Amino acid sequence: MQRYDESSIRILEGLEAVRKRPGMYIGSTDGRGLHHLVWEILDNAIDEVLSGYGNSIQITIKEDNSIEIIDEGRGMPYKPHASGRPTTEVIFTTLHSGGKFSDSGYSVSGGLHGVGGAVVNALSQFLVVTVQRDGKIFRQSFAEGGTKIGDLEQIGETKKTGTTVWFKPDPKIFSTTLMNYDAIKERVRESAFLIKGLKVTLIDERNKQKEVFQYFDGIKEYVSFLNKPRKPFDEVHIINSQYKVNGHKTPINVEVAFQYSESYSEVIVSFVNNVRTKDGGTHEIGFKSALTRAINDYARKYNLIKEKDENLDGVDIREGLTAIISLRISEDLLEFEGQTKNKLGTPDARTAVESVVFENMLSYLEENLTVANHIITRSINAKKAREAARKARDLARSGKKQNKKEVTLSGKLTPTQSKDKSVLELFLVEGDSAGGSAKQGRNRHFQAILPLRGKVLNTERASADQALRNEEINTIIHAIGADFGSDFDLKKMNYDKIIIMTDADTDGAHIQVLLMTFFLRFMRPLVEAGKLYIALPPLYRLMRKRGRNEESRYIWTDEELNQIEDLQTYRIQRFKGLGEMNSDQLWDTTMNPETRSIIQVQLDDVSEADQKITTLMGDNVAQRREWIESNVDFEVSDDFEINKEV
Numbered sequence: 001m002q003r004y005d006e007s008s009i010r011i012l013e014g015l016e017a018v019r020k021r022p023g024m025y026i027g028s029t030d031g032r033g034l035h036h037l038v039w040e041i042l043d044n045a046i047d048e049v050l051s052g053y054g055n056s057i058q059i060t061i062k063e064d065n066s067i068e069i070i071d072e073g074r075g076m077p078y079k080p081h082a083s084g085r086p087t088t089e090v091i092f093t094t095l096h097s098g099g100k101f102s103d104s105g106y107s108v109s110g111g112l113h114g115v116g117g118a119v120v121n122a123l124s125q126f127l128v129v130t131v132q133r134d135g136k137i138f139r140q141s142f143a144e145g146g147t148k149i150g151d152l153e154q155i156g157e158t159k160k161t162g163t164t165v166w167f168k169p170d171p172k173i174f175s176t177t178l179m180n181y182d183a184i185k186e187r188v189r190e191s192a193f194l195i196k197g198l199k200v201t202l203i204d205e206r207n208k209q210k211e212v213f214q215y216f217d218g219i220k221e222y223v224s225f226l227n228k229p230r231k232p233f234d235e236v237h238i239i240n241s242q243y244k245v246n247g248h249k250t251p252i253n254v255e256v257a258f259q260y261s262e263s264y265s266e267v268i269v270s271f272v273n274n275v276r277t278k279d280g281g282t283h284e285i286g287f288k289s290a291l292t293r294a295i296n297d298y299a300r301k302y303n304l305i306k307e308k309d310e311n312l313d314g315v316d317i318r319e320g321l322t323a324i325i326s327l328r329i330s331e332d333l334l335e336f337e338g339q340t341k342n343k344l345g346t347p348d349a350r351t352a353v354e355s356v357v358f359e360n361m362l363s364y365l366e367e368n369l370t371v372a373n374h375i376i377t378r379s380i381n382a383k384k385a386r387e388a389a390r391k392a393r394d395l396a397r398s399g400k401k402q403n404k405k406e407v408t409l410s411g412k413l414t415p416t417q418s419k420d421k422s423v424l425e426l427f428l429v430e431g432d433s434a435g436g437s438a439k440q441g442r443n444r445h446f447q448a449i450l451p452l453r454g455k456v457l458n459t460e461r462a463s464a465d466q467a468l469r470n471e472e473i474n475t476i477i478h479a480i481g482a483d484f485g486s487d488f489d490l491k492k493m494n495y496d497k498i499i500i501m502t503d504a505d506t507d508g509a510h511i512q513v514l515l516m517t518f519f520l521r522f523m524r525p526l527v528e529a530g531k532l533y534i535a536l537p538p539l540y541r542l543m544r545k546r547g548r549n550e551e552s553r554y555i556w557t558d559e560e561l562n563q564i565e566d567l568q569t570y571r572i573q574r575f576k577g578l579g580e581m582n583s584d585q586l587w588d589t590t591m592n593p594e595t596r597s598i599i600q601v602q603l604d605d606v607s608e609a610d611q612k613i614t615t616l617m618g619d620n621v622a623q624r625r626e627w628i629e630s631n632v633d634f635e636v637s638d639d640f641e642i643n644k645e646v
């Protein structure tokens with residue numbers, strides 16, 4: 001029988017608060033929140049590596065979806081803390097703040113800043129911590145949301161040091177407890193790229209997979225990795241320098257790796273103290289302005305742009321650029337902005353990156369004339385293409401010339417009756433025949449239909465101006481009415497949801513990928529705002545006689561079909577395409593917000609999404625084949641995290 005003293009009651013109250021409001025600590029209780037627990041423990045293991053102890057971490061997804069993380073650091077302190085209880089116990093049962101438990105100024109690599117252990121424990125079915133330190137092995141276990149099920153015990157002797165945390169997220173808390181190998185792999189790989197030499201072994205016991213990540217060239221290898229599906233036109237260039245003011249070192253270290261390729265995309269991924277800054281911030285601004293300034297200075301110096309001509313624009317200069325920025329600054333200089341704190345606010349970071357990159361770029365360009373000229377020629381072309389596109393658009397908008405495109409648009413789009421943009425939906429439908437059913441089946445009040453003929457242009461391999469000359473693309477841009485590229489304005493959108501509706505076959509999947517490529521390249525904020533959806537038409541209809549009536553039901557997946565016990569009593573119709581459904585069926589199963597299934601395209605990781613899209617849609621055929629062959633189970637959802645809206 002467990003006896004509770006006053007302090008353990010306080011502990012439980014603390015952890016109880018986490019269980020009552022998990023969202024406050026980990027954001028959500030879906031798959032994202034679930035993985036947040038993994039990141040917390042992983043960050044603690046990485047912190048120990050960053051402090052200079054051990055360089056090897058092992059992470060295992062067990063068969064029951066529990067997670068074990070092992071580091072080879074000093075081992076978590078276990079001796080009694082001021083409260084009289086072992087430090088391990090305090091760490092896993094109290095919502096404390098970082099730095100409180102050690103004199104060495106325990107630094108945190110991100111996340112919950114030291115409260116991670118207790119939060120993970122509170123949200124777990126069980127958690128076991130094992131410490132190897134001072135020649136001994138200690139263990140302590142917790143269950144059911146952090147209740148201690150025993151004191152810290154010595155269970156053996158060892159010559160090694162390190163910490164192991166094994167936990168299983170509580171299914172009473174999370175809507176799913178299924179661990180996503182790819183999500184963990186991406187995170188682990190990112191850490192391995194950022195911390196040179198760090199070796200991370202990832203094991204999945206559910207299907208006996210194992211991968212090791214270790215990179216001795218750090219972010220230089222990261223850029224090569226991201227550019228693997230692209231055609232680079234030079235080596236990766238690396239800048240690494242401690243920022244100095246008047247010859248004095250500052251606590252700001254700037255590391256940048258970049259490489260240009262023939263692709264049209266711009267990929268910039270930035271980090272501060274090894275934490276990803278998804279929304280950029282001052283370091284990214286500094287990098288961009290240094291690059292723009294250096295290229296323009298160089299172009300002027302060698303008369304590559306004429307005196308009377310305007311400077312080249314940043315967006316044009318960055319076409320085809322892949323860059324990683326890794327900033328390391330002292331903790332007291334860290335400032336974050338925005339709702340999710342994913343944006344660096346530190347003003348000095350801008351000055352530091354700008355000055356380091358500008359100096360370096362100038363000499364880089366002088367030493368690599370071919371590359372420099374190539375970048376500039378490309379930017380000039382990009383600028384021309386952008387201006388041509390803008391002219392065509394302005395002309396169409398002014399209505400001076402009722403051009404062919406506008407006529408086609410008005411003929412193709414079946415608009416809504418309501419003008420309340422906040423509820424309107426635009427269906428992009430594969431083929432004219434399905435378009436016809438959709439037009440009849442829709443709710444004309446708030447659903448607009450735009451049928452798409454044939455294959456959509458692959459915008460990964462097209463410039464802005466080529467894309468705009470494509471009729472389907474042009475029509476979509478006009479229908480959405482919020483412009484595109486750097487001029488895209490979310491507030492101007494004519495619809496609240498853009499829903500891609502294709503057949504549930506490979507051609508349909510291909511059209512989905514092509515459209516998602518387009519939205520990602522030309523209307524990224526639309527995707528980021530969660531306004532892009534994919535409709536899920538059912539695969540089967542089951543029918544049987546019930547008395548006088550005919551009973552029918554719809555089935556979305558093969559698994560669902562196989563689970564039906566009295567399947568033999570039904571007649572089965574397999575829908576090969578949307579066209580086989582009549583308009584009522586299409587409304588009931590795929591369009592009616594009350595009964596349909598649609599998935600929201602979520603852009604969880606921009607660089608990964610770019611990577612996959614470039615692999616699938618770009619020029620490098622061998623790379624594409626390799627990717628498809630090693631991902632036989634190709635599904636569109638592989639590229640994006642998907643969220644099912646019932």
Ligand code: 0R9
Nearest residue numbers: 044045048069073074075076101102104106163165
């Ligand atoms: C498998 C996941 N690993 C960890 O969670 C982990 C935490 C940790 C650690 C120390 C060493 N290894 C660790 N692994 C540590 C830190 C300090 C001194 N000795 C060992 C120190 O900061 O001075 N700790 C993380 C927090 C704490 N230890 C502390 F607060 F208990 F000190």
